[in-house]
Amino acid sequence: MEDVAIIGASMTKFGERDTWIQDLLAEAGIACLEDAGVSGDAVDHLYVSNMASGEFEGQTGTANALAHDLNAMPAYTQRIDQTSSSGGAGIYAAWQSVASGASDCTLLVGGEKMTHRTTSEATDVIASLTHPAEYKHGITLPSFAGLTARAYLDKHDAPRESLAEVAVKNHYHGTQNPHAQFQKEVDKETVLESPIVADPLRLYDFCPITDGSAALMLVPESKASEYTDDYVVISGIAGATDTHVVHQRPDPTVMNGVVESGESAYEMAGKSPEDIDVAELHDMFTILEFLQMEGLGFADVGKAWEHAMEGTTYIDGELPINTSGGLKSKGHPLGASGVAQGYEIYKQLMNEAGDRQVDADVGLACNVGGFGNCVITTIMEQA
């Protein structure tokens, strides 16, 4: 198994973008080539993380088109879909291509164009990942989140305010990130008084609909020095599934895919939760940040909400979580989100995170597909 290094990264401005998927992908792809100092024709494997350009725009074949746009032909190319964790799945695929020895230079680009569709249309495309037996009963991803939040607050006697604190923190972090969709702070009262979406969750408990893309460049660590003196290594990476039918889970407040992928990634990296200096978690809904903190061992089960109340996950706290603003504030262009998590951890470990820089040698990204249906956890370290 080849050790794998990341030698470049990029992301576009997230938000409403007046363009189409192909130009979004090319924008991040070109920026990543520039960041890594690699020309398109040096890329031998090109992966595109994208959930639904066919449904959103009637356009497929995006990976082939991107190879063309980046002058990467005859590089092998392929699209990766793992619903909302397509980006994390892309990191895993890109890692495999290098770790297997098949590739000397893999470019991963994740992207999604969504804002030209209504929120209801976008929610329906995303809900197509659920089991029809649940969907027929009116279940969408936001419904799952509301039901789970209610169960969590009840089970652990947690205050509703603790969820609001996640939104407040991640909006604050977003103000430090020029790429984030939202650049504004919100206070707890605003979150708690915003319109109900899926009780007890309200508008500000949810990530927005977003356009954007992000990219990473991976090479064998044995060849990284040909490109740069400073790079990051992927020391642990693993994915795991949970039941596809969410109501079959013994405890809806535990995401087994998070637990299993985390344990495997820690084992591979030889690390434990205490070793992690900075983390990007998949806060598509505020409640998910709690479930991942507990599943990954950053908080005891039932206690993540206390960290939120105490503020230990702020950028200057004990374990900074979602310094990028998270999906909540940075935005959630499905196929891009996991790649953008990788971008944030890379930038933090490279000391290139600007106003939101933290002191970190080891970082973790957790990308959640569906409602925990498949989760990919990646651990990165300074070389």
Added chain:
Amino acid sequence: MEDVAIIGASMTKFGERDTWIQDLLAEAGIACLEDAGVSGDAVDHLYVSNMASGEFEGQTGTANALAHDLNAMPAYTQRIDQTSSSGGAGIYAAWQSVASGASDCTLLVGGEKMTHRTTSEATDVIASLTHPAEYKHGITLPSFAGLTARAYLDKHDAPRESLAEVAVKNHYHGTQNPHAQFQKEVDKETVLESPIVADPLRLYDFCPITDGSAALMLVPESKASEYTDDYVVISGIAGATDTHVVHQRPDPTVMNGVVESGESAYEMAGKSPEDIDVAELHDMFTILEFLQMEGLGFADVGKAWEHAMEGTTYIDGELPINTSGGLKSKGHPLGASGVAQGYEIYKQLMNEAGDRQVDADVGLACNVGGFGNCVITTIMEQA
């Protein structure tokens, strides 16, 4: 790099299937587990090759659902889309997962459900892989095929009948394959008098719209003996792209993705075209069989049509091509086709091909995405 073995394979009956994508995938998945003698919970990586269940059925998340249906949780799972070569891309992804050392047991299932949509609707979904600049001018995949066939016949002074011979041969082969959609022979006159679709190509020059699925089970060769004494190894595999905008190719009768992926796969396997005993080529249109025979070195450039006229590619010929009936007669459920090519080569090398058995130690499968936009070539050998 771990050497990779195939220890089991399955495919469903191809044709019109009154079911949905999830049950099609489960049918092949369960059959492959049985064929390999592996239980679902031993699978650690599960890949699903599928182009467009979202567009065809409004259903996504199929990989997660399949992990659930096969009791493979917490196996990592992901969908792979490389348009009409999604199946070959799946073989490559599954190979990478084992070759990288990440997986001890990977199940690949490819499938597509299409026949509930009209031919025009299905053609439009497939055409969404083209560049909009070409699509706006009325280009679909069948149009490309017609234009290319005309160019080939003109350039090489080849008779129109030679294309008909491909259809006649592959229909004959299909009569030997109980899984094939069509179980009937056609004669040359029937092909040449069938309705024009894209001049000079007629109805019988095209593959049908098909439902179906197929599966392969991959393990490290070092562990294959734990499962079976007889298996097949993947000795060469590679993918390559060509221009996404087809009219930018210097010569439309040469598919550079075929040439490049073939050369890389031969080099990896230490084989040359003369070493191949049986091949499955992507005959979505009759003309494609010629372009792949030439691109892979089975015929000199401009001479593949002579082999068709001489009958050397029949099951009892010098190099049997598409003993399964090919896409032409077996059918072309997009995500399944490349996996089903792998199934056929595996069965031939295992001496389990029944009435269509040939004498073969080394086989090759070539799966073409788009109109040669991305091609995956796989070489397999008896262990």
